[in-house]
Each structure stands twice: as structure tokens, then as C-alpha cells.
Amino acid sequence: MVRTARSEATRTALGPTLVRLCREGLDIVCIDADLGYSTSAVKFGQEFPERFFPVGVAEQNMIGVSAGLAACGKIAFCSSFAVFAPGHCFDQLRMAVGQPQTNVKLVASHGGVVTGEDGASAEAIEDLALMLSIPTFRVIFPADVVEAEQAIETAARTEGPFYMRTLRPKTPVIYDDSGYRFQLGRWDRLRDGSDVTLIACGELVKAALDAAEILAGEGIATRVLNASSLRPIDREALLGAARETGAIVTAEDHFVHGGLSGLVAETLAEENPVPLAFIGMRDRYGTSGTWEELLEYFGLTPQAIAEAARGVMSRKSQ
Amino acid sequence: MARAQTVSVDELKSIAKRIRRHIVQMTANANSGHPGGSLSSVEIATSLYFRVLRYDPQNPLWPDRDRFIVSKGHATPMVYSTMAEAGYFPVEDLMTFRKLGGKLQGHTIMQKPPGVEMSAGALGMGLSFSLGHALAGRLDGRDYHVFCLLSDGDCQEGQTWEAAMASAHHRAENLIAIVDRNHIQNDGFSDYQRFPDGNGSRPQRPGGWVLKDGHTANIMNLEPLEDKWKAFGWSTQHIDGHDFEAIIRALEAAKTHTGGPSVVVCETIKGKGVSFMENNPDFHGKAPSPEQLEQALKELAD
Ligand SMILES: Cc1ncc(C[n+]2csc(CCOP(=O)(O)OP(=O)(O)O)c2C)c(N)n1
């Protein structure tokens, strides 16, 4: 297994990064719907109370106010849980942010089934599909807290709508001391190989790396791509993987419909159909449990990814 | 089949204590969950299930049952504990709360277990759903009442006020909203009334007031809350939400009110009954540690 030195929740990147960027002179404001403690936005509020606007438990209002602030030149960061924003405020995101392309950055924590004990209502597994359905949103799902911090900075420094998904539990950090720089539209190649490609996002990037280790033990050379930038995607990396490895497995803590799997399938169906398999949530909602139990329960594991890789490889020759 | 409604206030008090013990035990056992807003609504729920509601735990979908619809779906420790005490399922099941494969999910899921009226956990949705039940009852000529429990946060969501407007418009006299007005939310205090060292006279400050410990002191002011409901066409009462006699009196009065919906704004204390949880935002969504559980159980002993 790929060892990592530490674990950290990606949601902890938001507040401290915004504090740093605001100190560097970016005109950042933060709009909050009573989850600032959980999303770490409150850290920004402590430093810059005059730039921190709580609106109460009112996500639709949060997006509307953010859009208004953005229309006046502010870089408007708002945050909630991914089930509530976009869940509660999709039309506001579409009308006040997506269509006019206001400079609003929604950073939603508690994505995925790994939200855990809170159960189905709290586990966002359709948020990426919702946000990818608005064409003007850049959509990012960082693999770890290091990438999360970099992606927040990119969002702050890049004009226009952004959606970023972060996670509740402390997940393994893979980019410590790596010199890695997040770039929009670039999928980091974490491991190279020519037999099969694993494309993952979020916490399943680590699972994909572990799957590649399992496969290496069987003599299978596996490429692993971190698809943190879901819009724009890295077409070059994706088409290269299809061309050079001829078989692809995607892995995401989200419904396979409308998220990473959908993006990969749509692109390859038009350009270069190769055998595909999707690891993700299908046809049912989450449930209560610890986050690690739930990854096992729903088959979002290195073993399942490795098994899917053997499957797509066996279909290559046909 | 109607529930016998002969339970004395003294008995209600001892049931409430048991429910409070369940709440701290099941959250400690799950090492997660929401004790604060569960403890604040114990007298409300106990009054309903042991004095006011008409229901049959053996027949949870009985069409003529009174409905208790909990919009603040994170208050599952209160919901499940009260239902267990009312005979819907064995008290032992409470220890499956929030466990993989357990019967009791972190947030409510409709009819899981049977008797839970609504899937909730996203605030703001309960009053609309309750109005639906109320309109259906009137349409079908049934005489049940619908009781909807709302939180501070529920009252900040726009949907609640859309439902409030519609309930008055449709003269839903069989609909009764109950607000668990504990003045504390996820990140801190709703408004200034319960500001720890304040008297409500602190100047409003744009951007909220972030305390040193990170809590926000004025997440969103709800006052004057009773007047808001009045302006939306509701009959209102404002009571102490830990006083059994006041709660029962208010709910019975609301049941007999005609011509439109009624709301009972209950002033409560978040974390009520456990000294270190009372008025402490930290225990909105945090379980007691084993030592804290021991202390809580001591305080809640008969
Ligand atoms: C739509 C929505 N947004 C955000 C949340 C996250 N959340 C859970 S509880 C809570 C606030 C809890 O305070 P309150 O509503 O007053 O409940 P109580 O004090 O009665 O527990 C928040 C913001 C949610 N459940 N639903």
C-alpha cells in the first residue's frame, strides 16, 4: 500500500487559505449559512469579521447575497455542506451565478458517503452531477488537503463561478513535500503504466494508488490519474490514457451518473471507446456508519478498483 | 385506538428523565449525534406522546393518527428515545443508533422505523410537509391534528415562511407548529438574547460577532418571532418549553383553535438537564465523552 505521512480533512483548508489570500490583498468576502465551524470558514470570520456575513440557515439567500457581492467586485466565497449547497439552492446557483457568471466560489464540505454517521440525508452523492450540469461552473474535487488549498487559491485568482467539494473525515495526504501544483484542466499522473488506467477523484485517488500496488503484484502496469479538475477535464490525459493503455476504470465517491464516470464515458464514447468500468455509488442512497465502514460497504475500495481493472483488461482484446 | 391520556405531570417528569438519559447514552455510544437540540425538546415530545397525541404504536400508519412531524431532523436522539418509551420499538434498539446496519439512522428517514413521519435532516422542509398532511386530513374528512416541530434554523429557511403563508391562506386549523426556541444553532447563538455575557443590548454589527472560541454570536436574529407568525396569519402562544402544564395547556388550546393554523413558540434551553451542555453551542452536534456521560447520568439520575 502507498504510505502517507499524515491524514487531514480537506475541509480544513478553506478558512486559513482565505485568511492568507485576503492578507495578500485579494478582495475576499465570506458568506456563511451556519456551518462555518464545520467548513472552517469561521476562521476567516475571526480574522476579518467585517468581511464575514452570516445569513442564518438560508442557503438560497446565501447564494443570492454572494452573487450581489460578486457583482460589486468582491470575490465571494460561500460554504455549506454539499447536500445543502447545491442541494437547497440549485436555481439560485443557476440564475444568480451560472448564467451571469458572477465571481462566486462555493466550497461545499461533507461530500460523499464518507460523511458517515449522519446518514443518507447528509451524504452528498449527487452534488457533482448538479454542479457539472451548469456549464459555466469550474468543478474541483481535490484529492487531499494540500491540493484543496491550492485549488482554493486558483479559484480565488480566477474570475468566474467555481464549485469545490471537500470532505469531512481526515483522509490521507498524498501531496506533502511533492512540489505538486494544482492546475485547472490538468490531471496529475501519479503513477505511470501501460496496461490499464485508473482515474479517480477525491479520497479515492489514494484508493486507486493502493489498487495500482495490488495490480503491480500481479505484473500489471497501472497508470493512475488524479481527476481533481472535473471541469475543465484534462482531455489530453484522458485520450492519452485511452490510446496508450486501452482500458480505463474510474472511481468516485458519488453516483456514477453525472460525475467523473459520466464525463469520462461521454468523452470516450465520442472520441475513442475503450473498455470502461465505473466504481462509485449506484441506484441507492448512503446510510449511517463510520466513513471507513461505508467505503467498504459500498465497495469503494482498492480491492474493488483492482477487480474492475482486471475486468476491463480482459475486455481489451475482444 | 387512542392512547390513554392519564399520565400525571410527575410521571411525565420521570419519563422525561429517562428520555434524557437515553439521549446522552445513545449519542455517547454512537460517539456522534445531536444531544443539545434533543434535550431542549424533551418536554415537548413527552407531552405530545404521553398526553396530547392520538396514536397506536402497534399501528403506526393508522390513518386517523395525529401526526408529529419533526422538521429538525437532526434531533433523532429525542425522536427515537421518545418513540421507544412510547412503545414503538424496544429501548435496546437505541444502541444501534448511527451504526452501520443499525435500525436507527443519524437523521430521520420516513417510516424507518415505522412511526417516523418524515425524512429530514435538511432544515426548513417540515412545515410544508405538515401542511400537506393537514390538507389531506381535511380533504378526507379525518379529524387528526398535525404537530410540526421547528427549530431556530428551520425558521431561517425561506421555505418555512412559504409554508406559513400557505397554511394561513388555506386556513389549516388542524395544523399546529411548535418552535423549539433554544436560541442556539450549529455555530453559536441565533441572536443576542442569550449572549453569554450580554443583555441583548449589544450593537448590531455587520458581519456577525465571532467569539474567541469561534462561535458566531448572532447567526441570524429571529426576533420578534411571535410577531412574524402573527403577521403571517397564525394564532400564536409563547410559553416556557420546559413547563409540562404550560405545554399541554397550549397544545390543547391550539387544537381547539379554529379558522387557521396555530403556533406555540416554546422558550427552551439547548442541552437542558445536563449542566455542562446547557446553553453551550458545543453540544449541538457533539457526543459526550465517556467521562462526560458519567457526569450527565449522575445529574439525570432519578
Ligand atoms: C438546509 C440545512 N442547512 C444546514 C444544515 C446543517 N445544520 C444542521 S443543524 C443546524 C442548526 C441547528 O440549530 P437549530 O436549527 O436551532 O436546531 P436545534 O437548536 O433545535 O438543535 C444546521 C445549520 C441543515 N441541517 N439543513
Ligand SMILES: [Mg+2]
Ligand atoms: Mg436552536
